[in-house]
Amino acid sequence: MKRTIFAQEHDEFRLMIRDFIARDVAPHREEWDELGRPPREFFRQLGKLGILGIQAPEEFGGGGEASFKYTTVVFEEIARAGVSFGSYTVHSCLILPYLLEYATAEQRQRWLPGFVSGEIMTAIAMTEPGTGSDLANIATTARLTDDGQHYIVNGAKTFITGGVTADLVLTVCRTAPYDPEDRRAGLSIICVPADAEGFSVGRKLDKIGLQQQDTAELSYADVRVPAANLLGEAGKAFGYLAHNLPQERLSIALNSVAHAEAAIMHATAYARERKVFGKPVAAFQNTKFVLAECSTETTGARVFVDHALELLDRGELTVADAARAKLLCTEVAGRVIDKCLQLHGGYGYITEYPIARLYADTRVTRIYGGTSEVMKTIIAKDLGL
Template identity: 80%
Template sequence: MDRTIFNPEHDEFRSMAREFITREVVPNREAWDELGRPPREFFLRLGELGILGIAAPEGHGGGGDASFKYAAILFEEIARAGASFGSYTVHSCLVLPYILRYGTQEQQRRWIPGMASGELMTAIAMTEPGTGSDLANIATSATLTEDGAHYRVNGAKTFITGGVTADMVLTVCRTSAYDPQDRRAGISILCVPTNSAGFSVGRKLDKIGLHQQDTAELSYSDVLVPVENLLGETGEAFGYLAHNLPQERLSIALNSVAHAESAIMHATEYVRDRKVFGKPVASFQNTKFVLAECITETEVARVYVDQCLELLDRGALTAADAAKAKLHATEVAGRVIDKCLQLHGGYGYITEYPIARLYADSRVTRIYGGTSEVMKTIIAKSAGL
């Protein structure tokens, strides 16, 4: 089905991204797997190309284009190549929007140029051991020092994407005591430099997939953070986090559809070349039917997420619509990638084949950014249930 959401500028960006990925990313795939993340030079290169700061103002070294379509193009091209940009999505698609919306002019002048160039890499730390999706239950604390110049932060975070790479971590913490009558109150965001005394990166967590995206445990022990690093207003972080969730969840949906499309591409190529009983696997009716199912499911999901992308650019994407996009796209990707792996037979289980990477990488999409069960709760609530 023809797509009508992109213009010639988007097409030029896609060509540039595809060439860059082919030339500078794909050849490094195995080395970055072993390292557990792309090297720092890679992010500086993304900064040179203008990829990290597309949405940042031109005056701060960015591209000045708030459209999320450029990010969507990158998701598609990265998936198509079976590559990875490490913690790019967290840095540019999650953290940067927080700074742009809630940062003061002074904070934006201080941080955005480095974020756009790759000299200041970022992460966001929400999840804690034992809290999972229950953000209101976080225990990491931030108390003002006697002179009122700093917050003293104590606590621990886990499952933090980009935690090893980051120079600054947006840390969600309690700046006032837990109130059982209003569990969401008293939560704030502090921008914590990772070279602060008392801040440390703990274990780099080994995952089933996403081997080029570092995920870490973080520890805060009497970390002093200047009050100037408070993002937005004290105690208002829960609302800030909820505001950005539709974009975060749509980014997961867009990635999932791109992964499904990539799986179909690889499976189609494989079954045309692979012969069984003297005939190409593609010639069997079962193969044709399976791929027909995969193509149909994926194209239907593509139409929905493309519509959500248009709504996001217009500022009209609702939390419920984003939840539907994430729920449907991630479930579709899970089914499609599994079927495409099955068509590979035993080779589908060998990691040198792209389908094996897709299988491992895609499983977490039904967990992070809100589990499928949380998405169903949001959707049901929007229906008055």
């Protein structure tokens, strides 16, 4: 189905991204798989191309672009090529909005130029060993010193995307005692430099997929952080996290649809080339029907998520509609990629084939950013249930 959300400048940007991936990313896939993440120089390349700071203000070296459509183009080209930009999505799509919305003028000047250039890579640390979707249960603490000049941070985080790569970790912690009557109160975001004494990166976690996206455990042992690294107001973090949820969840939805489209592309090409019983797999009615179902379902998700993207650009995407987009697109991607893998037969289970990597990489989308069950709870609440 013809898409109408992109203009000529988006098409030109797409060609630039496609050329960059073919030249500087695709040849290194296996090497970066072994490393577990792209090398630091890669993020500096992204910075030079303007990819890390598309939505950052021009005064800090960014593109000053309000629309999320350029970032969507990046998602689509990454999926099409079957490559990874490591922790790019977390850095540029999840964390940048926090800095733009809540950082002081001094903090912006201190962090944004390096953020845009790739000299300062970031991560956000919310999840703890005993705290997943229930962020109000966060136990990591940050105590203000008597002179008010520093916070002393103690605790542990897990499943932190980009935790190994990050130079600055936005750490959600409790700056006021836990109040059972208001569990969401007392949480703050402290920006912790990775070279701070007492901060350490623990295990790099081995995952089923996303081999080039480093995921780590983090530890905080009496980490002394300047009070000037508090992002926004103390005790307001829960509201800040909720404010950024629509873009975060739409990012996951957009990536999921792009992965489903890539799966259909790979399965179609394979079915045309692979012969069984003397004729191409594509000649069998079952193959045609399966791919027709996949195409129809993915197109429906694409139309939905493109409209959600327009709403995001207009500042009208609600938390509930972002949840609907994430639920729909991640579930569709899971079904479509599974069917496309099946059409590959045994080769679909071999990791040198893109469909196998898509299968492994996509499974987590129904978990992170809020599980499918959490999305259903949000949608049900929006229905008044």
